[in-house]
Amino acid sequence: MNRITKLFKEKKNNILSIYYTAGYPGLGDTIAIANALEKAGADMLEIGFPYSDPVADGPVIQASSKHALDQGMDLNLLFEQLKELRKTVTIPVLLMGYVNPVLQYGVERFCEACAQVGVDGCIVPDLPMVEYEEFYKDTFLKYGLSNVFLVTPQTSVERIHKIDSLSNGFIYLLSSSATTGQNLQVSDTTAAYFSRIAAMELNNPTMIGFGISSKETFDKACKYANGGIIGTAFVKSLSSDKLNENIDAFMKMFRA
Amino acid sequence: MNYFVNEKGYYGDFGGAYIPEMLYPNVEELRQNYLKIIGDPSFQQEFHHLLKDYVGRPSPLYLAKRLSKKYNANIFLKREDLNHTGAHKINNTIGQILLAEKLGKKRIIAETGAGQHGVATATVCALRGLECVVYMGEIDIQRQAPNVARMKMLGAKVVSAVSGSKTLKDATNEAMRDWINNPVDTHYIIGSVVGPHPYPDMVSIFQSVISEETKKQLLEQTGNDQPDYVLACVGGGSNAMGMFYHFIDDEKVKLIAVEAGGKGVDTGFSAATTFLGKEGVLHGSRSILMQTADGQVVEPHSVSAGLDYPGIGPQHAHLFKTHRAKYVSITDDESLQAGLLCTQMEGIIPAIESAHALAYLEKMEFKGGENVVVCLSGRGDKDMDTYMKYFGF
Structure with missing residues (x-):
């Protein structure tokens, strides 16, 4: 069983997933950060592979992506680094990034490399559902990879059901239609949207992301979904000196 | 050989709509409506009237x-x-502003390189009384100063894109980010035959x-x-x-x-x-x-x-x-x-x-x-x- 499926089978709430950009702050920090996060209580990891034109990202993740690219991060290097992943890391790991680097690497080759290094799934925000279904799904399934789709408050009920039927792993609920790094405001309409999704009794578990930056916002997310995803706030907290101490301090906010 | 768009939004191997879910409702709304709106005789009449007497x-x-x-x-x-x-940019902005009005949008965003599309967008927004925000690369702002002044005089807000190469590509990224963050009341007037389907087809029809x-x-x-x-x-x-x-x-x-x-x-x-x-x-x-x-x-x-x-x-x-x-x-x-x-x-x-x-x-x-x-x-x-x-x- 894929580690993502196993996680959601064993744990139903308060699941904490952390996003970080490969190659930031240090080019060689990918595995060290994964180890530190698992040790500090993260349930799942999303490792971003950087892209030059990240349209769904706010300034913090844009900057981390640019920094990583400037230092020489690419998919070849990332997969090389990830050969060490499963020597120590046991929690589920997803790769997150934009479709063009995957296309240039080769979809089949990308999926095969993910499976070889022990990556469990992918989040590719600009890969459309219809393209996934027609051209990618079989390859993803062949290599046992979960593909995670996003849902926003504007996504129609019909489309959410379609997304549910194509998902294997979890569904990524955006707190609002926004680029990454905004603050989560659970207004009445957001709460109604989260409740509406919860009431749909989807086949897949749900995680709320975009805008979670504190214990308070994480707890709010956990009220409506199986857990929360933290990206920008974590990336912002990283710095090259005292990497482990900083990660521990950040994670103590959520896993006291 | 079919050189035009097919029902899936493709030209041969090219096209489609590779967009994050946040943009899907807006792009889908356009896709479902653009041909219907453009084909409407009242739209055609107003479009051609403006092309003749205004442009x-x-x-x-x-x-x-x-x-x-x-x-x-x-x-x-x-x-x-x-x-x-x-x-030529104004042919497209006239078409798109009329379309945006039919879709009930209140706010217009655009990207611009030389500033011609930005000016054309700011112009039609002034003409129709809609709020206008134009994204322009920092380097382009420097090399196209007269157009920046024109946009401002027309009442548009010009936002400098400081990411990447600070030119048209980055202005486009910033406009797409704005659209993601304003998913309900905003229409994005793309200035070229690029972007997700139906933009390339829609813009080419207007041009x-x-x-x-x-x-x-x-x-x-x-x-x-x-x-x-x-x-x-x-x-x-x-x-x-x-x-x-x-x-x-x-x-x-x-x-x-x-x-x-x-x-x-x-x-x-x-x-x-x-x-x-x-x-x-x-x-x-x-x-x-x-x-x-x-x-x-x-x-x-x-x-x-x-x-x-x-x-x-x-x-x-x-x-x-x-x-x-x-x-x-x-x-x-x-x-x-x-x-x-x-x-x-x-x-x-x-x-x-x-x-x-x-x-x-x-x-x-x-x-x-x-x-x-x-x-x-x-x-x-x-x-x-x-x-x-x-x-x-």
Whole structure:
């Protein structure tokens, strides 16, 4: 069983997933950060592979992506680094990034490399559902990879059901239609949207992301979904000196 | 061969809608409605009324006699430079603002390179009383100062894009981010035949008035609506698509798309996408783009801000791959010289973008008597600073 499926089978709430950009702050920090996060209580990891034109990202993740690219991060290097992943890391790991680097690497080759290094799934925000279904799904399934789709408050009920039927792993609920790094405001309409999704009794578990930056916002997310995803706030907290101490301090906010 | 969009939003291998879920509802709303709205007689009536009385269409098709003599062919200039706001861009913004109104949108965003599309968007927003935000690369803001001032005077907010190469590509990223963050009341007026389906098709339909008029004008002036050659410059490719549109299915008409070679295709300072690019995804569609082996988009270079873009629209990629149109490149120097030549032989100062198309005439060989249409997509007022520095006026 894929580690993502196993996680959601064993744990139903308060699941904490952390996003970080490969190659930031240090080019060689990918595995060290994964180890530190698992040790500090993260349930799942999303490792971003950087892209030059990240349209769904706010300034913090844009900057981390640019920094990583400037230092020489690419998919070849990332997969090389990830050969060490499963020597120590046991929690589920997803790769997150934009479709063009995957296309240039080769979809089949990308999926095969993910499976070889022990990556469990992918989040590719600009890969459309219809393209996934027609051209990618079989390859993803062949290599046992979960593909995670996003849902926003504007996504129609019909489309959410379609997304549910194509998902294997979890569904990524955006707190609002926004680029990454905004603050989560659970207004009445957001709460109604989260409740509406919860009431749909989807086949897949749900995680709320975009805008979670504190214990308070994480707890709010956990009220409506199986857990929360933290990206920008974590990336912002990283710095090259005292990497482990900083990660521990950040994670103590959520896993006291 | 079908050169136009199919029901799935593709031109052969190119097109589609590679967008994050946050953009899906807006793009889907457009996709479901654009043909219905554009086809509505009341829309057509208002669109053509504005093109005629506000933009000043039809734009003349001018037989450039001295250039014709020099090149030994009948060189016709399609005078999009005479449109209100000085370029072809307004054809599309008039169409899209009417469409945005029909969709009930209250706020308009746009990206701009040379500033022509930004000005055209700010203009129609002033005309219709809608809020307007234009994203423009920091470098372009510096090299196109008069257009920045025009947009501000028209009441638009000009936001500097400071990421990446700080040019058109990055302005487009910022506009897409704005749209993600404003998913309900905002319409994004993309200025070229790029972006997710249905944008390339929609923009080419609005720009197709260029070739529609050209055919009629050629028939009146020469007795034949079929030219031998049609030339246009290509950044994203909207004036070219408008200039090609009604000639695409007539394979006797040779289509020539002129890309910006920058300092030379092999110098590392170029925007000649079909020479340097590979298939991939940029700004929501599958097309040809300049990129590294790892799929990172390469920063292009052109003296002309309007051509300084690392991709081309998906329909262009299809016309290129099927060899329906010929894609060539012209350097910065060649374009500036051609701009000067047109100015001094015809009394028309062309935009540096359009001067790329003119420059290719130097490389063609004519038997004499061929009818050649060049899309003079914009006027050169905005480029005076560049011309002055280059020629030392």
